Amino acid sequence: MPWERDQTENTATPYTSESESMEMNYPRDKTVGAVTCPSHPGTEGTARAKASPLPLSHLNRNAEEEELAVSQQIKTNFVQHARKDESSGELFMTEEEFINAIAPKNEDYHKIRRDQYGILFRVADRRRRGRISLNDWAAFENLLAKPDAEYEIAFRLFDVEGTGAIKFETFKKLYDQNKGSETIPFDWNSEWASLYIGRKKTRHDMTYPQFAQMLRGLQGERIRQAFHLFDKDGDGYISPEDFQRIILETSKHKLSDYLLDHLPTLCNISTGSKISYANVRAFQNIIREMDIIDVIIREATKKSADGKITRAEFLNEAARITRFSQFTPMEADILFHFAGLEAPSGRLSLKDFAKVIDASWQTADRGLDSLSGGIAKVEETAKSFLTSVLESAHHFGLGSIAGAFGAFMVYPIDLVKTRMQNQRSVRPGERLYNNSIDCARKVIRNEGIAGLYSGVIPQLIGVAPEKAIKLTVNDLVRGYATDKETGKIKLPWEILAGASAGGCQVVFTNPLEIVKIRLQVQGELAKSVEGTPKRSAMWIVRNLGLVGLYKGASACLLRDVPFSAIYFPTYAHLKSDFFGESPTHKLGVLQLLTAGAIAGMPAAYLTTPCDVIKTRLQVEARKGETKYTSLRHCASSIMKEEGFKAFFKGGPARILRSSPQFGFTLAAYEVLQKLLPMPGSEDHSSPISTGETSSVPSTTAPLPYLRSRNALKLILDLDDNFGRIKVPNSASLPKIFGGSKQ
Numbered sequence: 154m155p156w157e158r159d160q161t162e163n164t165a166t167p168y169t170s171e172s173e174s175m176e177m178n179y180p181r182d183k184t185v186g187a188v189t190c191p192s193h194p195g196t197e198g199t200a201r202a203k204a205s206p207l208p209l210s211h212l213n214r215n216a217e218e219e220e221l222a223v224s225q226q227i228k229t230n231f232v233q234h235a236r237k238d239e240s241s242g243e244l245f246m247t248e249e250e251f252i253n254a255i256a257p258k259n260e261d262y263h264k265i266r267r268d269q270y271g272i273l274f275r276v277a278d279r280r281r282r283g284r285i286s287l288n289d290w291a292a293f294e295n296l297l298a299k300p301d302a303e304y305e306i307a308f309r310l311f312d313v314e315g316t317g318a319i320k321f322e323t324f325k326k327l328y329d330q331n332k333g334s335e336t337i338p339f340d341w342n343s344e345w346a347s348l349y350i351g352r353k354k355t356r357h358d359m360t361y362p363q364f365a366q367m368l369r370g371l372q373g374e375r376i377r378q379a380f381h382l383f384d385k386d387g388d389g390y391i392s393p394e395d396f397q398r399i400i401l402e403t404s405k406h407k408l409s410d411y412l413l414d415h416l417p418t419l420c421n422i423s424t425g426s427k428i429s430y431a432n433v434r435a436f437q438n439i440i441r442e443m444d445i446i447d448v449i450i451r452e453a454t455k456k457s458a459d460g461k462i463t464r465a466e467f468l469n470e471a472a473r474i475t476r477f478s479q480f481t482p483m484e485a486d487i488l489f490h491f492a493g494l495e496a497p498s499g500r501l502s503l504k505d506f507a508k509v510i511d512a513s514w515q516t517a518d519r520g521l522d523s524l525s526g527g528i529a530k531v532e533e534t535a536k537s538f539l540t541s542v543l544e545s546a547h548h549f550g551l552g553s554i555a556g557a558f559g560a561f562m563v564y565p566i567d568l569v570k571t572r573m574q575n576q577r578s579v580r581p582g583e584r585l586y587n588n589s590i591d592c593a594r595k596v597i598r599n600e601g602i603a604g605l606y607s608g609v610i611p612q613l614i615g616v617a618p619e620k621a622i623k624l625t626v627n628d629l630v631r632g633y634a635t636d637k638e639t640g641k642i643k644l645p646w647e648i649l650a651g652a653s654a655g656g657c658q659v660v661f662t663n664p665l666e667i668v669k670i671r672l673q674v675q676g677e678l679a680k681s682v683e684g685t686p687k688r689s690a691m692w693i694v695r696n697l698g699l700v701g702l703y704k705g706a707s708a709c710l711l712r713d714v715p716f717s718a719i720y721f722p723t724y725a726h727l728k729s730d731f732f733g734e735s736p737t738h739k740l741g742v743l744q745l746l747t748a749g750a751i752a753g754m755p756a757a758y759l760t761t762p763c764d765v766i767k768t769r770l771q772v773e774a775r776k777g778e779t780k781y782t783s784l785r786h787c788a789s790s791i792m793k794e795e796g797f798k799a800f801f802k803g804g805p806a807r808i809l810r811s812s813p814q815f816g817f818t819l820a821a822y823e824v825l826q827k828l829l830p831m832p833g834s835e836d837h838s839s840p841i842s843t844g845e846t847s848s849v850p851s852t853t854a855p856l857p858y859l860r861s862r863n864a865l866k867l868i869l870d871l872d873d874n875f876g877r878i879k880v881p882n883s884a885s886l887p888k889i890f891g892g893s894k895q
Contacts, residue, residue: 230254231290245284248274255861264406264512265865269876272868273861276309297860304365306864311364318358321350333874337379337402345374372870375403376437380430390427393417399433404440406869411508412491422483422490435483442480443510446488449474450506461500464489551825556616563814564612565605569593570806571670574768589806608672611690615665619658627654627721647722655717656710663709664702667771668693705770707784712763716756724752753811761807762800765791 234254235244246254248271256262256270277285277293285293296302296309311319311327325341340346342353349367351357359367376399383395391399397416405413419436420428439446453462453470462470464485471480480488492505560567569592576586586592596604630650635642642650668690694702727748728734740748766787774780779794781787791799868875 227291227294228287230294231287235287243286245286246290247284251277251285257859257862265862265869266877269865269869270861272310272865272876273306276306279315301365302860303864303867304368305361306860307368307867308361308364310868318360319364320358321356324359328871331875331877332872333877336872336874337375337382337399339375339378343374343378345370345377368867368870372403373437373441375870376400376433379403380433384430389430390425391433393420393426393428396428396433400436402873403870405873406866407440407443407512409508409510409512415491415494418490418494419487422486431483432487435481435487438481438484439488445475446506447510450503450510454503459500461502463500551829553616555825556619557613559814560612560616561606561609563810564609565593566806566810567612568596568605568607570803570810571768572596573803573806574765575670575772576802589803608669608690611665611669611672615662615669618661622658622661623654623717625654626657627651627717630654644722647725648718651721652714652718654721655713655715658717659706659709659713662713663706664694666709666767667697667702667704670768670771671773705767708763708767708770708787711784712760712767715763716760719759720752720756723755724748727752750811754808757807757811758801758804761802761804764807765800765802 231246231254232244234250235246236250237244251274252267252270255273256267273293274285276296277289279285279289279292296305299305308319311324313323313327314320341350349363350359379399379402380391383391383399394417396419397413400408400416401413419432420426422432423429449467449471450462452474453466454460456470457466467489468480468485488506488509489499489501492501492509493499495508496502496505569589572592573586573589586595593605600607627650630653631642631647634646634650671688671693672690688696697704728740728745732740732744732748734740766784769787769791770781770784779790781790865876
């Protein structure tokens with residue numbers, strides 16, 4: 154924007170044309186650069202900048218750059234949704250484009266209908282033309298940036314003349330035009346209303362602060378008047394059905410489906426079948442204090458070992474957090490009544506409370522209002538299902554790559570372990586390897602670095618299905634055996650879940666294991682027996698046949714079943730009992746690594762005898778060596794020929810392999826999530842999910858969308874039908890209401 158130099162006051166004043174001043178709808182004061190805002194009488198905003206010790210050119214350049222940045226952002230948002238006037242070439246928005254630009258993108262619109270956002274268009278359309286320009290859009294965006302935007306938007310909707318005050322006649326006319334035909338009547342001549350607008354013969358205009366304060370208390374007064382209307386015999390009680398109708402009409406847009414569906418059950422918190430005014434007032438207080446209730450519940454559950462709290466713990470935490478907003482016993486009873494309908498134990502989690510205090514919570518079987526709504530719901534469900542499938546495939550793919558990376562990094566240790574277990578001689582002169590280090594050194598010397606990775610391909614192929622089968626079966630059994638109310642699972646079921654997971658994976662992993670092991674040991678055979686050809690994985694598969702691929706399966710079961718039966722319960726208890734994992738406390742990567750490493754140590758070492766037997770059964774016997782015929786024969790032969798210590802050959806190597814493999818896998822998964830995020834996902838840097846989250850969802854939409862929605866909620870406190878019946882356009886309104894001349 155060009156700047157003029159004020160010679161008398163040494164100030165820089167922005168030049169604004171008369172037409173621009175009129176478009177802003179604010180009368181210009183005689184003082185140069187001063188603008189008076191009609192919405193806030195008595196306030197003046199000056200566009201003057203005090204003289205700076207820096208050169209004026211520097212001041213001008215900085216001001217222009219700052220304004221250009223803001224204007225460019227606003228213009229980008231406007232151009233994205235605007236249409237072009239073919240005759241004048243001007244870009245503009247009608248109500249439809251405005252709704253597309255301002256309505257929250259991820260809203261389901263079953264509480265506040267999408268077309269109701271058109272109410273806000275009447276605020277943005279300052280000149281009542283039925284279309285808004287870039288300047289109108291910029292003014293509306295600036296309005297949304299104000300800290301009290303919600304109340305000011307509601308005020309401007311009724312301040313149709315732009316005078317900074319609302320006439321009661323104008324307010325009442327717009328109210329009558331928008332309220333539903335079956336709406337519970339509201340008496341604007343009541344004592345409460347008279348305190349804000351004066352009595353019938355002494356009405357006065359409402360200023361912005363007065364109007365905002367009236368809106369603040371309006372919902373409570375609507376509920377009070379509705380209660381008196383239905384309390385026909387004056388005994389202070391109404392039926393549950395009448396209570397439900399009152400809340401549906403006055404607060405439906407602020408409450409969850411779950412809460413709305415269970416409103417009639419409020420009568421169950423006390424004896425009798427009716428609802429008292431005290432119950433209604435306590436319920437209304439719960440609605441008004443939802444935000445502070447959310448904070449109290451979050452803080453209280455953080456301090457709970459199991460992430461659940463009782464009524465007493467809620468009240469104690471409320472006393473610690475708040476100074477004056479104490480909750481009455483009845484209010485606490487109502488909160489815990491609705492949150493605990495499906496969890497009558499008295500100890501409730503964040504997930505239980507979310508059904509009450511999260512307005513976006515929906516019941517699965519809620520009907521749809523129209524055929525178009527049904528189609529949209531079906532499309533959304535199909536989209537969600539497809540998204541879930543794609544996300545599962547994405548995570549499975551990343552997990553497979555990460556698992557393969559972890560297996561590859563520790564594969565040399567696995568090869569050393571296998572060769573140590575396959576070494577049968579106990580006499581020093583006949584042993585090929587003295588220990589694990591000697592084994593690794595000789596492999597490198599005789600076969601090169603590549604020798605440490607003999608048979609790695611089958612191992613990499615088997616990682617993905619092995620992990621998928623193991624984790625899926627374990628989760629299924631644990632989910633079946635977990636108590637739905639307490640979230641606890643008994644130790645025998647934990648062991649059974651792990652054992653089942655280990656047993657199921659053998660079906661797929663045994664063929665890959667036998668191929669891998671034979672490839673791992675053929676290198677040393679080639680060195681010890683001259684002329685021995687190297688075999689490929691496919692040759693081994695064809696030579697063994699289908700039955701041969703499952704040789705040693707009994708030993709594989711004997712190893713994998715106890716391994717998983719030890720590993721999974723140990724891992725789960727280390728996380729919960731030692732590191733303190735709970736629904737409100739998730740563990741970091743280092744803690745998960747430590748828990749996995751510690752759990753793997755006893756599982757790996759204690760199952761080493763089974764692994765030795767499996768290896769001996771699956772390796773092809775050499776000339777002069779005992780050929781094992783069965784599991785029992787193998788075990789007895791090892792004991793007889795090599796002694797008890799032979800059952801723990803390669804035990805340290807198994808431990809050294811398990812811990813770093815878990816670490817490499819988890820670290821690789823973290824990196825892959827950042828490098829290869831799920832296409833279309835909003836948060837690409839989220840950590841690995843370690844369990845079901847049950848917190849109350851937080852609002853993450855952009856602030857302008859939130860402000861727009863909150864402003865609508867304030868307006869809907871007047872009547873839930875606002876915006877459904879269209880406000881007449883400017884041509885049909887008298888001039889006093891902002892109409893145009895005929």
